[in-house]
Amino acid sequence: MHVVSRQQNKSRPDRVAPLAVLPVFFDLTGKRVIAIGGSEAATWKIELLAAAGAHVQVLAPIDQWCDDLIALAESGASAGTISLVDCQWSPSDLSGAALAVADIEGDAEALAFVEAARDAAVPYNVIDRPEFCQFQFGTIVNRSPVVVGISTAGAAPILGQAVRRRIETLLPATLSAWAQLARQVRASVMDRLEAGPQRRAFWERLVDRAFGDAAPTPMDGDIDAIAAAPPLGRVTLVGAGPGDADLLTIKAVRALQSADVILFDDLVSPDVLELARREAKRMLVGKRAARESCRQEDINEMMLTLARQGKHVVRLKSGDPMIFGRAGEEIDMLEGHGIAVGVVPGVTAALALASRLGISLTHRDHAQSVRFVTGHSRKGVLPDTLNWVGLADPATTSVYYMSRRTLPEIVSQLRAQGMGLGTPAIIAGNVGRADEQVWRGTIGEAVAAVEAFPLSAPTIFAVGDALRQRTSAAAIAVSA
Template sequence: MGELATLPVFFDLSGKPVIMAGGSDGAAWKAELLAAAGAHVRLHAPLGELTAEMRAVLGVRFNSGTITHVDRHWAAGDFIGAALAVADCETDEEAARFHAAARQAGIPVNVIDKPAFCQFRFGTIVNRSPVVVGISTDGAAPILGQSIRRRIETLLPPSLTGWARLAARLRADVMERLLPGPQRRSFWERFSDNAFTGKSPDEGDEAAALRLVSQLANAPESGGRVTLVGAGPGEAELLTLKAVRALQAADVILFDDLVSDDILELARREARRMLVGKRASRDSCRQEDINRMMIQFARAGKHVVRLKSGDVSIFGRAGEEIEELRAEGIPVRIVPGITAASALAAGFGVSLTHRDCAQQVRFVTGHSRKGGLPQDLDWPALADDKATTIFYMGGRMSGQIAERLIAEGLPAATPVAVAANLSRADETRAVGRLDELGDIVARVGVDRPLLIGVGRVFSACEANVGHGYAPTAMSRLPARVA
């Protein structure tokens, strides 16, 4: 655990008295917050010092909390029995007196906007009660805290409130019938998958949850499942929210060697991580072994995440894995990712289907099962000047790809684009002509994961040098590829 600037604590204020001082707008917001948490707030301030906002708050009815106005300044005796003390003070001298009185009474104290007189801070809140998220910047940057809150607000659907309440109703059954550890975690993870669908729970969802409890209680291994997750082109910020949730719910992660460390850092800390990547000209894990491991772990009741670079459904051999898992009766689902072709287009700042240049886009494997140039492709169709073609895994075949396309009638001057290590800090991009493709790839490096784009949409790439993912480099031959 790294150093914490402050300790986040969730304090139960239901039915507890809180002393407040000040009739300002800032005090009104804090009084409303405390009463919403069930506190009985005693607000000390002369009537003439109450702002319009404070007067409005005093008229609000809360489910369990209350705000009672006391028409005078606070006194030392008012602190007796209070759970918290909060004040909005104009001067440091007034703040010091309030702070000292609260400390003397042994009560945690907060003076609004005066960190020197605060034992605790409110922070910024995302309310999906009973789910409550608190955000603190330790007073250093409140506006940053608000920006973080806005981002979290978009991640947590309002329907989460209903699912959290359903979880509270189910908790006793789960605690009674499921063993601590994998059984309970399997239930809550599958329950949580539904909680993020944006749909509010109904009686059917509650019945389904109870059935799952019974199923796991009678057959613990039934919690085993596999999720095929697309990790995108490399940059962690391009991972989908659903992919992050899957990583944080995994017991075992079988990942390709093109998956970045930043993405693996988002996974559940206790998850077992196993490299099963396959790369040309390197020792590789056989597909049969990967299938066997997925089945073995899932049968043991584990949630297995098969983490693949790009999108799992594009040249990721997901079809073989899905067939094997279904044949074994193991539940499997897919979480799509951003495919490398989309990252290529973003990096070069082009549209793959610009209506003036291309009426279609094709994703093509750049090598056969035996490692040579694919012979079962419709090469005459690929030589269409009105299409954009993206070759995956075609680095070692780049020269032959260019020769074959030219032989089928595609002009030698057709623009090409090559990118290696897409979306990563060491991404390299280069552009040129089709008849230069082999030289371009040789300079970029055939041992790096790269993508080849062929088509007129790349003709304007020179105007986009420096755009896309940074830091990157791009050049047009014969300039040196950086």
């Protein structure tokens, strides 16, 4: 016999990093489980065990049964059974059990329980006493038959709950129905579809639809029809927001997780891309001031070609795709060629800046409307169709996008229409990113101030009386 030790094979990289615990899922359907104690903490574990199909026998004196436990036993569990036994536990009770759980405070009794469980070869857990546990209950996300277990090895349960909340947002409630459908058709798929590309294509289509918003229909179980149908490509225009990944909508994250190809703007942050499906191909198609750009016609052709190949294409745009994002042109082109298009909104830069500074753009004491205005036309200068009379109204908060180069002319036009030099103004570049740059002052000072902003930075210029808010030292701090 030849034994290879770890020391003899150090040069080989680890395929799996060290695990604090091994995630294992018990099939408890129809199995007998012992639960000792009748507290609220024990009740939650009892309900969990019964939901997994176990026959849970609860051993505790009747005066220790909490109201929640009694109500649970009377109403019945969602699966399995729960029986309450008015008694003190003994080591013989553990014989033949699949698992044993106990709510015990004293060390001596806990140790006796552990020894009894070991003698009976029963996995054991003393609630909230990791030193007396052979297995642990993790935080779960329940989309049964899809069940996600999360463990911090007892180190930080609150962190585990936070992770669960993140995962909950990614998994639609309808995923359970899709998983049940997959279980129902699995045997037929294995029997009727050839292993390899045909079978893989079927499962990929089912999984792709499973992460949408709709529950499965009878047609989704028609194996022959789905296998014979050509793959249907589609495009989703997704707003990536100003840069902070935490500002993404749940629907945006789901789109990124189901994408085959992602065409992303130069301004999309790496943190946002990090949330995308690992297998998705990423293609930079950015357009940015003072840099070489990808032509819109080329982007349109890429989306069309990829969608015709049956791929789910995510066109990832900074901010909101429907605000100065050329979404209208892309939608018209794709729908004109019969490609399905969806849109997921994002947080646009003006709203991100307002939230960042704690400013209401339509504060009723200062402004009755807000306008988002393009700072340049197709030719790179101010559009000649702007209504400067309306824009010069200080009771309207105006936010000029892409205005780094044209800001001096904007100020000149506003002054020509009678706007006072003391009208509050804000210049902001790279809103929501680590290198965010914000200046506050008046339009009379803005022309000189904008010189401190790089030409390549996406810059917005906000003007109006509503911006007078929060100018005291107590205001939210901004970077100069």
